[in-house]
Amino acid sequence: MKLSKTSKAFLINIGVTLAAIFASFVVGAFFILLVGVNPLTVYWKLFEGIILNPYGLAQTFFKATPLIMTGLGIALGFKANIFNIGAEGQMVIGGFVCAWLGFTFTGLPPFLLVPLCIFGAFLGGVLWAAVPAILKVKTGAHEVITTIMMNFIALALTNYLITYFFHLPETVHTQLTSPSAFLPRLDQYIAAFKGSPANVTLFLAVALCALFWWLIWKTPYGYETRAIGLNPSAAETGGINIKRNVLLTFLISGGLSGLAATNFIMGYKHYFEEGFSQGVGFMGIAVALVGQNNPFGIIFAALLFGALSHGTLVINALVPKDIIQILQALVIFFVISANLLIKKYIAKINEDRS
């Protein structure tokens, strides 16, 4: 059965990940007990409110959509050993550019304005990633520091722009974009989703996963990126232009995070609002880690975290919402520890036998 070694590793991986998630719910049960509630009641409520309820399902999709995109952006960075913590800021700038285009070029028909706004979101993310990317390549400045700083700048800058130039009176958001930049909601097609802002951006996110997969596994660019991530010395010796690749990867990573804004701006509220990103850029790090930088794993992880995020509302009446945050933290903790254990186990099998 030597042939099935990779598929065996794949199955072990999935099995252990599911077991880790199960373990996090078991440990989470203790915390629920601590607040004096029966954990089974809470878990049943979660199951009922998220999986059995179409609205809950739609909400999960809605919450998962931007997580998929920031998750992909961060995962792409990880492939080339770039730790892009700036997804939040890139998403905020992407969102601002997206909304600005939407309420500025109001005369454009949907078939022009929709792609323009989507491209604007991407470009905003690229621009915001460009600063740390160039600093990293030119001076070696570590992106963990620079991207965190860029997050603060993004928040402050958009706050300033909104407050002084773009806000509607009495509000903290901009005016609405042209309806030509609206993306259709899913409840237009599926009646049971009624009330949920889940929208077609979900399909954009899934398409990006497919694109990510193709880029990484099928193109020379992806081949070089993976080589850099696994062994930069060998990549350099082989004539791969590391700086150029890292720059490009960083920019695309930022662009993907920028795109995450379209879910809110084009599919939900149709305006830019302070704090709309709600930490999706940071949660994307967890999504990328739990999804193991694999596009399909990322969809799974985004759905999981999306479901938990919606779950906050579902069990609001039973337990404090912090319980959900504890559960999220436990999932991250258990899944990532389990992944390390799997890696160690596989490494042990492959250990040099010289």
Place this chain on the structure above:
Amino acid sequence: MPDNDNFAIELTGVTKRFGSIYANKDASLKVKKGQIHALVGENGAGKSTLMKILYGMYRPDAGELKVNGKAVTLNSPKDAINLKIGMVHQHFMLVKTLTVAENVVLGEEPVHNGFSLDYSKAKEETKRLIEKFNLILDPDALVADLSVGEEQRLEILKILYRKADILILDEPTAVLTPQEIKYFFDIIRKLSAEGKTVVLITHKLKEVLAISSSVTVMRQGATVARVETAGATESSLAQLMVGRPVIFQVERTLRTKEELAKSGTTLSIRDLKAISAKGHLALNGLSLEIKKGEIFGIAGVEGNGQSELIEIITGLKRPISGTVTVLGKDIDFSGNTPRKMFDAGLAHIPEDRHKKGLVLDYSVAENLILGRHREPAFSTVTAIDFESVDAFSKKASGDYGIYPPRTDLRAGALSGGNQQKIVVARELSRGPKLLIVSQPTRGVDVGAIEFIHKKIIETRDQGCAVLLISAELSEILSLSDRIGVIYRGQIAGVFGAGEVGEEQLGLLMMGGKN
């Protein structure tokens, strides 16, 4: 007296599995007290695993372990140390910022008043051991200032301080010059004369014959023979190791001086100066010339500018002055990348395949196109042509005898020799005009060495100029048409093949005058 009492170590029927793979299968090892015993075998034959079992780092799945005639179970190196077993690993484990004496006592320090280090006592004890075993070291010297040979003596000193009677030495001569090896052997003999038992793991058969009194040969995890050194020859041992007869001197026709004089120049280096990563002058006006169709070997102690020379020729580093001319064209180092060099006809077999030659987590096939993945045969801008990569890698794998012949395996899962064959296959199938080879057979087994040497000669015969850098003088001597000695960033002398022997090269390598 029962026969058992004579053995310091007896391992019998040792089996150790990793997953479904046997690292040791019914292996045995018997070493008499006070003897020097060599343990030889190809890479992946299970030598290191067996020694790690003896040192308590691994627990065997089956088998018996006796030390000084008593059955023992070792759960950790600590148990082994308590049984007076000591091991010097291939990679030294020293604290560079401490002195020799401090390193010796580290972990078992003599103390004043219960907490502060009693340095004078540490020094005294260190001095006593140095004198007893004639190790020639200054107890007060900083480890950072020691040569590789001195570092090794310090490692031995460390285990002697822990009162080891059984010393396991893993590939001890890999890093030494011929002169240092000679001196090292004197120490080993001295240890043996003092009643210490020494197990020497090595793949250098000449040294086995020179120093050991008995030999255990391993192949594919099992012990295939235990012989007395007196009755063995290099080829008899090699045959036991590989399982078939092995040729040591690859057949070749030497280039005569007249031939070379007529031949065109492929690589010409003038007055090259370069700064090392640590900031000192690594190349100090180095010049050399390599003709079309010749192998130019560079002999030298590591750290005399070899790495910098290679980095410059392969485009990884910029010189501070001097010129490098390849096929009549001066290399422009501004914005130079290895890519440009490869396009100009270069092929490069780097010294450290794990660090620079391979991506171990890539498949064999992916590694076979590393650096060549942009060639039109393998890809367009938008997609890699996996069918042609597959066809190419299967052919290369067959041509170069990469085992197992499965190009979808992770490169890291292959043995050292086969990993090296991946690098060799990739680089030589470029059809290079200039080949830079560094340590092509380091950590590679006898069978693969023979094959790699043949391939290098074949490449030369096709008109390629070859620059060969190796710490193995025998390799330099058996392959090169001309030999240059590098010392402190300069070529200290150039000789034709056959004009010079190991002894003389060794002297020049140490900075001696010709």
